[in-house]
Each structure stands twice: as structure tokens, then as C-alpha cells.
């Protein structure tokens with residue numbers, strides 16, 4: 085069947101295009117389950133929250149708990165540490181964003197935006213560079229030091245020096261009474 | 269290019285005649301693997317292709333039997349590898365051959381690649397052959413990386429964490445991609461499980477690309493130490509028995525070298541900390557990948573920016589894809605390019621230097637040197653190669669492959685005398 089250079093769209097043209105488009109949609113729909121199966125499954129998602137008793141954590145002590153397969157640092161900060169963290173000028177920070185899942189996301193990285201109660205700093209202990217676990221009470225800012233490629237974090241978990249691009253993530257959490265916290 | 273077709277297969281027995289008229293498999297294999305006309309002057313650097321095929325076969329064979337005893341679960345993986353080492357009959361041998369086999373594979377592939385760089389084997393008409401080789405190199409790296417995660421030691425875990433986190437540098441979708449790779453919020457059981465599945469799959473994809481690589485090779489024919497095209501039949505020898513014998517001899521020497529590691533120093537190429545079970549709450553003080561990744565690791569750490577480091581590291585491999593078009597010289601072999609030859613050896617030293625720096629902590633002078641050598645690596649490919657082709661005066665090329673071997677072109681006499 086000869087098709088002239090310019091012709092009115094045909095019923096047949098429409099059918100060709102519709103068939104092709106339908107096949108493309110079907111192809112994508114068939115691939116999606118094959119890819120999506122790799123995403124975190126229901127049992128992984130189910131580990132979404134944990135509860136921690138804070139009464140045993142002494143002033144100046146850091147404990148590490150496991151949440152969703154990742155470490156979470158809980159630091160009982162001393163008044164002096166809180167003051168240093170609060171007095172740090174925002175201009176000195178490498179990452180100006182709060183990185184707090186409990187807030188909207190656009191806040192600045194002042195200490196107030198990274199804690200719920202100033203004496204408790206709670207951050208995900210995964211270096212925002214390539215995922216190593218920073219070591220506590222080390223580095224040039226007395227917070228954490230990541231030995232993998234040399235990132236220094238302060239006592240608000242903020243990146244101060246090194247290749248890591250972001251502050252340590254503050255997970256969503258809420259206090260339950262005076263002495264317990266629920267993360268997630 | 270008629271000289272590139274070997275003598276065709278002539279079925280002798282009645283059965284093979286019957287077979288060939290139904291499935292002409294010998295008709296395909298015979299001119300490819302037996303009578304294939306091969307330049308008469310190939311040196312020992314050309315034996316590494318065969319050695320690579322051997323390595324791939326060894327990895328697949330030992331891997332399949334290891335998989336009969338290995339358990340891809342975070343609670344059992346480390347223990348099952350110890351079980352292979354202690355309880356399974358010859359398990360220690362199979363595992364040491366497989367683990368050192370990975371290293372041998374990379375030794376062979378690096379020699380094979382630098383051979384290509386020295387003799388200009390990436391130039392027209394062998395661009396596709398070269399590009400398929402780079403694809404094989406990338407598949408090998410992915411396979412070895414995932415294999416190293418399987419024993420679930422400390423370095424398995426933290427190597428996996430650092431390398432998969434590279435993808436989190438991608439703007440906007442980075443975190444989605446890492447979660448997709450992990451199947452969770454960190455490297456964990458789902459990650460181990462899928463890495464096992466992929467570690468089983470990828471070697472067979474390598475087999476597929478090897479077939480394409482050899483197919484492309486048999487269209488253009490081998491390059492050779494002079495870099496000259498094959499001009500007549502007397503420039504070549506049938507692959508069998510000449511090169512089956514030469515490759516075979518080189519393979520035996522290579523196997524001795526391989527065996528030396530397996531039997532006398534099976535753990536020397538590995539990191540002792542991988543005999544400590546993975547602990548997701550403690551990062552080892554020093555994270556270093558296996559030796560064959562060290563140059564790329566040094567490049568990654570040379571750049572003080574996360575995304576920048578990732579881009580430059582992948583760029584170091586990507587630049588190999590466009591190499592055929594970066595080198596502007598028409599002369600293939602470095603033997604006839606006095607300047608390129610020197611730059612080639614500088615590049616070799618720079619790559620070894622990067623490997624050395626990749627194993628060192630990222631501080632002080634090590635970082636400075638990593639930066640200098642990284643810059644030079646790219647300078648070599650992106651500036652030196654294009655410019656050199658324009659300014660260098662190559663030495664006079666011999667008339668033909670035969671002339672380079674015999675000092676004269678004897679018009680086919682040598683063959684009939686032989």
C-alpha cells in the first residue's frame with residue numbers, strides 16, 4: 085500500500101500509534117515489579133521505630149543504638165557543650181541546612197533546629213560522605229571524626245571539615261515522658 | 269581481507285559430513301580456532317588473551333562448586349565460608365583458587381590492556397574490539413566487588429558500604445538509588461542476597477561479551493608488535509599449532525605463578541581484617557579495597573568533593589572508551605613512536621603510583637601526590653595523546669611484518685623451506 089507524502093491521518097495510522105504506545109506502557113509496567121522488588125521490603129520497613137531508655141546514659145556520655153540497620157548516636161550533652169554548639173556562628177558551618185527529619189527541611193543548621201531538648205543530641209551515625217561510622221569524642225571539633233576519609237563533626241553533629249557534604253541526619257523522634265525516646 | 273579466513277573445515281568421516289550438513293559447528297569453529305591466520309611475529313604479551321579465558325573458566329568452575337556450600341545470609345555467610353575452609357573436602361583449595369583467581373584475573377587483564385596501549389591495538393579498525401574490552405573490564409570489576417562482599421567480613425561490609433554510597437552523590441535521586449541497591453537503609457541481608465545473585469549472573473554476561481570481543485577480533489584480525497596490517501599470507505601463521513603452543517607455554521608459566529599464591533601465600537593479597545565477621549556498628553580504622561581497585565580509589569579520594577570525586581573516578585574509566593579518537597597518530601606501535609613510548613612508561617609508573625597511594629591513609633603528602641598523579645592521568649589521555657600524534661615524527665616503518673621478522677621480504681620462500 086503506497087502512502088502519499090502528505091495525507092490525512094488515517095484510522096490505520098491511529099491504530100499503529102495506539103498499539104505502539106500501549107505496548108510501550110505495557111513494557112514499562114512489566115519492568116516495574118522487576119525493579120521495585122529491590123526496594124526496602126515490608127519486613128525492613130516494619131523495623132521503622134524503636135524505643136530507648138535514656139535514664140542510664142550519664143552526662144557527657146554517648147551511646148550507639150541500632151535503628152533500621154544503622155547506628156544512631158545519643159549524646160547526653162553537658163551545659164558547656166550545649167553552649168558551644170549554640171554559640172557557633174552559622175557562617176562557620178559547611179552545611180547550612182538543619183538536616184532534621186523532624187522538621188520541614190528548610191531550616192538553618194543552628195543547634196536549636198537539630199535537637200528537641202538541648203541536653204539530648206540524637207543523630208544517625210552514618211557519615212554523609214560514603215557511609216562509614218564516625219568515631220565519638222574525636223576530631224578537631226570534639227564531636228565525631230570519620231576515619232575513612234577524614235570528616236570532622238561537631239557536638240551538634242554538624243560537618244565542619246572534610247569531604248562529607250552534609251550534617252549528620254537527625255532522625256524523627258519524640259520523647260515519651262522524661263526518660264525515654266522513640267526514634268522513627 | 270581474504271587472508272583473514274583460515275582454511276575451511278573439510279569433514280572427513282561420514283558422520284561429520286552428515287553433521288556438517290545439519291549443524292555446521294566445525295565449519296564455524298575450525299577457521300576461528302584452528303586455522304585462523306595469525307601474524308607470525310606475536311610476542312608473549314599476546315598470550316594474555318588466552319590466559320584471561322583460562323581465568324574466567326577457573327572462576328566459573330570454582331565459583332559454581334563454592335556456591336554449593338556457601339549460604340548468602342548475614343547470620344551464616346561468614347560461618348559458611350569458614351565451613352568451606354575447614355569441613356568441605358578440598359574446600360580450602362577451591363576457595364583459595366577462587367579468591368586468588370580474582371587477583372590473577374586482574375593481573376592478566378591489566379597486562380592485556382597495557383599491551384593494547386603500547387601497541388596501539390585500540391586504533392582503527394579495532395575500536396569496537398577495544399570498547400568491548402573496556403566493557404569486560406567494567407563487568408569484571410562489578411563481579412569482583414560483589415564477590416568480595418560474599419564472605420561477609422569487616423572489609424566486605426565496609427567496602428560494600430563505601431562503594432554503594434558512591435551513588436548517593438548523584439543529585440536528587442542519589443538516596444533513592446542507594447536504597448534500591450541496598451534493599452534497606454544500610455547494607456544488610458537483602459544486599460548480601462542480591463549481590464550473591466548478581467555475582468552468579470555477571471560472569472555469564474562476561475562470557476557473552478567475550479564472544480562478541482572474539483568475534484570482533486576475527487573480523488579485523490590480531491594487531492602485532494609492528495602495528496602493521498597483515499599484507500599477505502606469508503605475514504601469518506595458522507593459529508594451531510603455532511599459537512596454541514605459544515599460548516599453552518605461557519599459560520603453564522602463569523599457572524605456576526598462580527599456584528605459588530594458592531599454596532604458599534594464599535592470604536597475602538587479601539586484607540586480614542576480612543577474617544573478622546562484619547559488624548555494622550564498627551568501621552575498621554582503614555578501609556582499603558582489594559589491590560586491583562587501588563588506583564581508582566586513590567583518584568576518588570584525591571578530589572575533596574563528594575560528587576566531584578565520584579565523577580572523576582568514573583571518568584578515569586570512561587576516558588578509555590573514547591581513547592581510539594583521542595590518539596591522533598596513524599602509527600600504531602610504540603616501537604616506532606619514540607616520544608609516545610616514553611609517555612607510555614610514565615603512564616605505567618603513574619598508575620602504579622596511584623595504586624600505592626590508594627593503600628595509604630588520605631592525609632598530608634599522600635593526598636597531594638594523589639592529586640598530581642590524577643591530574644597527570646587525565647593529562648596523558650586528554651592532552652598528550654591528541655597533541656603527540658601531530659608533533660611526533662615516527663621512525664621509519666618496515667615494509668611488512670615478514671620483513672620486520674626476517675630483515676627482508678622473501679616473497680614466501682621461508683614458508684616453503686620450513
Ligand code: HEM
Nearest residue numbers: 327328331332334335338367370412415416418419468471
Ligand atoms: C568473573 C569471574 C569471577 C570473579 C572475578 C570472582 C571473584 C570473587 C571474589 C574476589 C570473591 C571473594 C573471595 C574471598 O575473599 O573469599 C568471590 C567469592 C565468591 N564467588 Fe566469585 N568470582 C567470579 C565468578 C564466580 C561464579 C561464576 C560463581 C558461581 C556462583 C562465584 C561464586 C562465589 C562464591 C559462592 C563466593 C563466596 C565464597 C568465598 O568467599 O570464597 N564466583 N568471588
Ligand code: FES
Nearest residue numbers: 211213214230233
Ligand atoms: S565516609 Fe566518612 S569521610 Fe568518607
